[in-house]
Amino acid sequence: MLLVAAVVSFFLERHTDAFFILAVLLINAVIGTAQEYSAERNLESLRNLVRTYARVVREGESFEVDAEECVPGDIVLLEEGMKVPADLRLIETHALNVDESLLTGESAPVSKDASAVLKWNAALGDRVNMAFAGTIVTRGRGKGVVVATGIETELGRLAETLTDVESAKPPLTRRMEVFSGNIAKAVLIAVLLIIAIEVRRGMDPAQVFVQSVALAVSAIPEGLPVALTVVLAVAVNRMARRNVIVRRMVAVETLGSCDFIASDKTGTLTMNVLTARLVAIPGHGYMEVTGDGISPEGEIRTAHGRPTEREEHLIKRVVTAATLCNEAFFGMRNGRWVHHGDTVDVALLVMAHKVGVMQADVTAKHPMVAQIPFASERKFAATLNRVGERHQVFVKGAPEILIEMCDRMVTIDGDAPLERDAIERCAADMANNGYRVLAIADGVVESDEEFSDKQLRGLTFLALIGMIDPLRPEAEHAVARCRKAGIQVAMVTGDHPITALAIARELGLAQSMEEVVTGPELKKAEHIGDEAFDDLIRQARVFARVEPRQKLDIVQSLIRLGHTVAVTGDGANDAPAMRAAHVGVAMGMSGTDIAKESAELVITDDNFASIVAGVEEGRVAYSNVRKVIFLLVSTGAAEIVLFFLSLFAAVPLPLLAVQLLWLNLVTNGIQHIGLALEPAEGDEMRRPPRPHGEGIFNRIMVERILLSSIVMGGITFMLYRYLLSTGSSMDEARNSTMLLMVLFENLQVFNSRSELRSAFSLSPMRNPILVIGTLGAQLVHITAMYTPWLSGVLNIGPVSLEHWARLLALALTILVAMEAYKMVRRRVPSA
Template identity: 40%
Template sequence: MTTQKSGNQRDGTVAAAEQNGLPVADPWAASVDDVLETLDVGRREGLDDGRVARARERWGLNALAQEEQRGWFRRLLAQFSNLLIRILLVAAALTAFLQEWIETGVILAVVLVNAVIGFVQEGKAEEALRAIRDMLSPTARVLRNGKRTTIDAAELVPGDILLLDAGDKVPADVRIIESHGLHTQEAMLTGESVPVSKTAEPLPADTPLADRSAMAFSGTLVTSGQGRGVVVATGSRTELGRISGMLSEVIEIKTPLLRAMDKFARWLSIAIVILASVIFALGVLVRGTPVAEMFMTAVAIAVAAIPEGLPAILTVTLAIGVQRMARRHAIIRRLPAVETLGALTIICSDKTGTLTRNELVVRRIATTCGNRAITGTGYSAEGRLVPTRDLGASAGDDAPPEATDEDHAEDPADEPVRVALRAMVLCNDAEVRPATQDANEAGRAEDGREHDSADPAASGQAEEWTIEGDPLEAALLVAARRAGVDDHALRAEHARHGVVPFSSELKFMATLHDARALGADEEGLVVVVKGAPDTLIERSSHQREAEGAVDIDPPWWTGRLEEMTGSGQRVLGVAIRRLDHAPDDLAEAVTDLEMLGLFGFLDPPREEAISAVAEAKAAGVTVKMITGDHAGTARAIAEQLGIEGTDSALTGRDIDTLDDEDLARSVLDVDVYARTTPEHKLRLVRAMQSHRAVVAMTGDGVNDAPALKQADVGIAMGIKGTETAKEASEMVLADDNFASITRAIREGRTVYDNLRKAITFLLPVNGGESISILLAVLLGLALPITPVQVLWVNMVSSVALAMALAFEPAESNVMRRPPRRTDRPILDGFLIWRILFVSTLFAVGIFAAWFWSQAQGFSEEASRTMAVNTLVILEIFYLLSVRTLGSPIRSWRDLWATPLVRAAIVLVLVLQALFTWAPFMNTVFATEAVAFSQIIRIFGAGAIFLVLLEVEKAIRLRIVERQQALA
């Protein structure tokens, strides 16, 4: 009867769990026995073949679902969905209809180049999913039928007993049932690099992902220890699988530039169709021109109005931005992301390694004899032990004070600190070695030769070290060296007589040494204990003071601990116990301890990140920190970085209590988010985008991939980033440095400015050509410029000159103005006026050259040669005005331009000379050579043209200034 009741309960539990798509609901919250009973498996026997077959039938293979991928042909066709490209294809078809094969070939070449570039850049989502699948472990060691066996990881099923050892990649989500110093590296899921200790003890059901110490997750790495776990989720039901599912569901958002260009192309298409239709109707109905002749004329006008070079200019301008950003350590994977960076309004940044150095250092040492700081940053020899301010100081005062002459004097209070440091060296498994040693060993391993290494001391630089082992333990060794403790000699002279490895259950590590290891001149042994401060305080009966051991004052230690954790520090305690002889059980001897001190660790902010946050703020870009670390640490680092809104930090649990609407209402007011999961990051990005914010998201782990893909600009870390994160991103930081983002924003804004300049330069040329042809038709005149000549101007001289604008340097105020509104069209009121104004001047110039040439008795071919040369030379003078679109030309330096602009002008003049005087060009373009003196006259007209442009610009800028003053 009892057995039947138990079976019913198990069936009910399984049914409830399976409703959520899992064999066990919240396995971390259930005891080990309950989980094993629910899965109907014994911890020593594992599953038998029958139960494996039934589980595989129910849950399937331990593999991520694969979506159907687009073939290369479909990807290629997708490149022609851009409206500007379609307009060019229509133009190619029309010119082919008119048998203008040169024009057709040139236009198709432009289309093909753009299509190839887009084709190569495609496939981001498929590559990201493939990178996730590659992270799965290929094999797994399990218990089946009471025997240990190695199987393909894809064959794992819920209920399998999995055996874990250091170096293993966890192949599925498992509930820990035994842990012997088991630690896993979960940075790919949580973003935090410190290994996580695992335990079999159950946890509350609402425990955040980063704190689920009773679980080991698929794709993570076992860094130390051993353990066993029961598989509770496989395939797409694992945490890794859920991230893969979120990644495949994210809909890619068009960049602001592509949206603006689409809108611009739609209006341009409508305008061209209307213009050509009106011309066709007027010619046929009003002037009685034959339909066939008028159709060809309408096509000529359409070709003249299309800016054939614009797609190429857009691609080249973005590509130049890519090259500039690459020199600043920002690698762009998708061209449109270049400009999107310039429109950013929010940067969501991870903390560890991006805003901080990802190098834990001992920042504070608290003893009853005083507080000390260790100066220096990172893993270098530079630094020493110095007095520090009271630990209750604000987090912003974290940096130790500059050392004075008094700091070099011996302080009696330093001795207890050095004793504590010696203890931390002894109770430590990490290693610190010179970086040059690692480099030389790597070189010898590579080619068997000795490699010379530069002496850092000889070069005046501090020696750099590399670490092996736990980062906290390595930071203790670095601190000891800076305080003058020789860790190698200390360990060599005082070997361990026993050790208790750290475990989640004990929360401490203990080692046994002879008493002289800590400097005491006495016989006997000493137990050195390092671990969680509250555990050590509870196990201590005494504390070290200057005069020796006295009764412990627990409130004093607790107060210091709260002050240190409140300022965002991770804290470890150290204590000792003196013994006459070795104990039978060292763990049992960890009582009646003498408390020595507390060590506060911090991953300090990058100095350049602090200035970069300030620069972003000046540019109107908000920086938000989204981290998997604890809220106290996140707030402290954010305050040091200058990130605002640290008082109202939200944790993952807080986010879980908010629906999407509530989250959207609060997301802009909060700048610090802690203990976040992949779902939280994705929801936060979407909430910000609901306010039309342009969001950048940084990340390095698999957990960041969905949010990276959802963001307008996903930014992956190049050094510590996973392939999954890189494939889901638009930009990769080669140096993992936040400051590179602000430099990229500067380049992105410059790219957009230069693109507007190029459009402002190109469209009036097309406008002038279209007006000239339109007036010629209405007045019944011969065309002053033919379609093939229009194409020469549009694809050669205009493109060459506009290309030079892509290389223009940043405006002086580029990072002192707010981000542009993404709903702002590329052609605003000013640009529309400028295009109409300059188009009219170009048309006047074309007709003036045509009529003057006709009056001089020139042939139609020679007259058109003069008209085309007039248009091109006026373009050159217009280029000089467009370079300073937001300010008048004030000096010869403004007029003289950059070397690239001068080179473009020379190139166009050479090409135009060929157009005018080369016989083969005369044949192709139906032109006729004219006297050189006639061309010189045009330059005089160009100077007058430039003066008119600058007068208009000065008047317009003065009107804008008055409007701003009144506002």
């Protein structure tokens, strides 16, 4: 529309207007491009570009090659710390654990077993005889045959799906398309009617055309593109201060419009760090381990608070055993805590530090003599250590395995006969609450024969350790804020349903298994059809054991159900779903490159609360867009009302073409930019999301535009008609009409600051740029009235102070009318 207006203005030799409109378009393009380029540069700083190498066996020799050079049939050797270079069918495993959170979202490493025989339809997270490209070996060694590389790997298939996934159209884009179409039709109809009526009355067609083009340019909100870009650019900068990088400017408003957030669990809602949270000593109840993450800050508390002296002795015995039977490292290096090794072992060392048991001290005091490393087929690990003059064994592993090794258990009153049922009940209770349960035992070994599992008999059962990937500290509050803002939150994870439900309970997302849907259930519903699938999605708040492709299906179902969907995640498994959603939100610290590339927003601190802050800024942005649109459309509509009333009354048109263009300049030249800078009103997160199908012109917007345009246009017409009827010249009548419209439209700026709040309740100092810009625009018009050459061009001139007062009194009626409307709307919202 603006390009057409520019071309018409150029051919009518109104070069200033043409170049002004083209400048508007150029400024819009430059600001948008610069902002998105800046976001890309910020994102570039977050990337960790590390080449992957692989150790392969070819023709009997082992050597290192670039992972890109691996081909099907290669034998690849795996060891702790390596990134798996391709999809491998494992042929040997030795205590091999692999972190597959990249693909599955499950935080706990997967124990691999080359000898396992699986069902043909085993879920990705259950394929323990495979190692997948991009995953990390956290423990042990292994050997596998390359069966897929590049795009044929599970990771590659995820990347390939991104090319087939069509992103949902952002709500702001959809609304602006409808808005632009409606404005174009309305202005075109109005202009054609004016041309038809004036030509029929005998007015010169060329003059009518010039006048009509001027009215069209004035009525078309040509300042909107720049204002819209400014609104989004301001929101982008505000989001950056709240740890959100915006890669696509329109995503700012999209996040604000979302009514459903499908969040990844691991690394987003939780810390992606296995943490020991409970210690259960048989017959003595639970002890809580405080503190989260890889930090030794915290303590172990009993049900009555600080442990007694006897309880402290038991705790020290448990954590000493966990520290000695341990292959990880946790300690201070260069002023910060560092760690490496299996995540379970690291969690045990962190727990030990919390009660003052240091790995270096106890291993020096009780040196290891021999060990049995952890293996998936054994489900336990053991070490033999010298304790004083004797040898003592320390064991950790699955509760059901260690129970068979023990005939006694520790109690607060000393060792006692083993109570198998009590231990099994305790372990089951912890597992049902989402904890990963590990058992600890110790015992004395008298035999001098070589250390083996045959000697692990007659041990003393010490404790059960409950581990979990804990919630981020701010996650629960952030989810509660979403609920208050009318945003539904669902958790999508590859974790076990029980683990997922335990986290969901803490977050307040779900309370029972009825609200949990699993991957196999989704697969079954998918075979039935979209309707059955959507019914399953509609009620669920936790999706567990979900495969990457199913995350995409969930998002597409939510969109079919009418939601505006935001998807958060950090792994490659989240990328297709993020691409398909209305807005994808990637984690900047833990997120993979493929996740960041698929997202419109990147959270630099991996904090779910930052997403909620982004929602708030997005709502502020959309609110400001509506404020700008209201100002531009209502003032343009008032001019059209004025012209139509003049046509129906058969009087000369009240403003010349040059006056219309000048009016457009001094009433919309800077004020709409000031509105784009409006700060938050404070209640954004207490409002419900905008309905999915609602356009820019909802009922309130239409009512406000109709009321204000009729008041401004109607009163201005009555003044114009009155002046003509009392003997004023045409130039004098147009001069007063022009001045009244300037006053009306500048006062309308303050009505635009809020849809329902009184203009008098909003301090001018909240937005000094708006106040200064509006007063400055009024001053520009006054200057033009007193500048001879400019007043001559515009056919305007000075007026008396008394006349000024009368016009100002008339202009204040717009404030009275809109304040009355807001009062009624506040008292009767459904009116």
